[in-house]
Amino acid sequence: xxxxxxxxxxxxxxxxxxxxxxxxxxxxxxxxxxxxxxxxxxxxxxxxxxxxxxxxxxxxxxxxxxxxxxxxxxxxxxxxxxxxxxxxxxxxxxxxxxxx
Numbered sequence: 001x002x003x004x005x006x007x008x009x010x011x012x013x014x015x016x017x018x019x020x021x022x023x024x025x026x027x028x029x030x031x032x033x034x035x036x037x038x039x040x041x042x043x044x045x046x047x048x049x050x051x052x053x054x055x056x057x058x059x060x061x062x063x064x065x066x067x068x069x070x071x072x073x074x075x076x077x078x079x080x081x082x083x084x085x086x087x088x089x090x091x092x093x094x095x096x097x098x099x100x
Contacts (some may be wrong), residue, residue: 008040015034
Protein backbone atom coordinates (compact mmCIF):
# COMPACT_ATOMS: atom_id res chain seq x y z
CA UNK A 1 0.00 0.00 0.00
CA UNK A 2 1.50 3.31 -1.07
CA UNK A 3 0.60 6.47 0.79
CA UNK A 4 0.98 9.77 -0.96
CA UNK A 5 2.54 12.52 1.14
CA UNK A 6 2.24 16.26 1.20
CA UNK A 7 4.09 18.98 3.05
CA UNK A 8 2.16 21.29 5.37
CA UNK A 9 3.78 24.64 5.94
CA UNK A 10 2.81 26.70 8.96
CA UNK A 11 4.24 30.21 9.33
CA UNK A 12 5.38 30.71 12.93
CA UNK A 13 8.02 32.83 14.63
CA UNK A 14 11.46 31.35 15.06
CA UNK A 15 11.06 31.69 18.83
CA UNK A 16 7.82 29.66 18.83
CA UNK A 17 9.38 26.99 16.62
CA UNK A 18 12.44 26.73 18.88
CA UNK A 19 10.37 26.54 22.08
CA UNK A 20 8.09 23.90 20.55
CA UNK A 21 11.12 21.92 19.35
CA UNK A 22 12.68 21.93 22.84
CA UNK A 23 9.40 20.81 24.41
CA UNK A 24 8.85 18.05 21.82
CA UNK A 25 12.37 16.69 22.36
CA UNK A 26 11.96 16.87 26.16
CA UNK A 27 8.79 14.78 25.84
CA UNK A 28 10.54 12.04 23.88
CA UNK A 29 9.77 12.98 20.28
CA UNK A 30 12.63 12.62 17.80
CA UNK A 31 11.66 15.85 16.06
CA UNK A 32 9.11 18.64 16.03
CA UNK A 33 7.70 17.10 12.84
CA UNK A 34 6.98 13.85 14.68
CA UNK A 35 5.10 15.74 17.40
CA UNK A 36 3.10 17.69 14.82
CA UNK A 37 2.22 14.46 12.97
CA UNK A 38 0.81 13.07 16.22
CA UNK A 39 -1.25 16.23 16.74
CA UNK A 40 -2.58 16.06 13.18
CA UNK A 41 -3.46 12.35 13.53
CA UNK A 42 -5.40 13.09 16.70
CA UNK A 43 -7.22 16.00 15.08
CA UNK A 44 -8.11 13.77 12.11
CA UNK A 45 -9.45 11.04 14.43
CA UNK A 46 -11.39 13.54 16.51
CA UNK A 47 -9.50 12.55 19.65
CA UNK A 48 -7.88 15.93 20.31
CA UNK A 49 -10.04 18.44 22.12
CA UNK A 50 -9.30 22.14 22.26
CA UNK A 51 -10.64 24.22 25.12
CA UNK A 52 -10.97 27.89 24.35
CA UNK A 53 -10.93 30.03 27.46
CA UNK A 54 -12.58 33.39 27.63
CA UNK A 55 -13.05 35.68 30.56
CA UNK A 56 -16.50 35.35 32.09
CA UNK A 57 -18.77 38.37 31.96
CA UNK A 58 -18.34 40.51 35.06
CA UNK A 59 -21.00 40.18 37.72
CA UNK A 60 -23.12 43.30 37.98
CA UNK A 61 -24.14 44.01 41.54
CA UNK A 62 -27.38 45.72 42.38
CA UNK A 63 -27.23 49.19 43.93
CA UNK A 64 -28.32 47.64 47.23
CA UNK A 65 -25.47 45.10 47.09
CA UNK A 66 -22.93 47.79 46.18
CA UNK A 67 -24.07 49.87 49.16
CA UNK A 68 -23.86 46.81 51.45
CA UNK A 69 -20.31 45.94 50.34
CA UNK A 70 -19.20 49.57 50.59
CA UNK A 71 -20.53 49.65 54.15
CA UNK A 72 -18.65 46.42 54.95
CA UNK A 73 -15.44 47.82 53.43
CA UNK A 74 -15.74 50.98 55.50
CA UNK A 75 -16.38 48.98 58.68
CA UNK A 76 -13.26 46.91 58.03
CA UNK A 77 -11.23 50.01 57.23
CA UNK A 78 -12.04 51.66 60.57
CA UNK A 79 -12.00 48.41 62.56
CA UNK A 80 -15.70 48.45 63.47
CA UNK A 81 -17.05 45.03 64.55
CA UNK A 82 -13.67 43.43 63.86
CA UNK A 83 -12.55 40.58 66.10
CA UNK A 84 -9.01 39.29 66.31
CA UNK A 85 -8.18 35.69 67.12
CA UNK A 86 -4.97 34.90 68.99
CA UNK A 87 -4.76 31.33 67.68
CA UNK A 88 -6.82 28.67 65.92
CA UNK A 89 -8.66 27.59 69.06
CA UNK A 90 -9.56 31.22 69.82
CA UNK A 91 -10.80 31.59 66.25
CA UNK A 92 -12.93 28.46 66.49
CA UNK A 93 -14.41 29.69 69.79
CA UNK A 94 -15.30 33.04 68.21
CA UNK A 95 -16.93 31.23 65.29
CA UNK A 96 -19.04 29.21 67.71
CA UNK A 97 -17.39 25.86 67.01
CA UNK A 98 -18.03 23.19 69.59
CA UNK A 99 -15.85 20.11 69.85
CA UNK A 100 -17.57 16.73 69.58
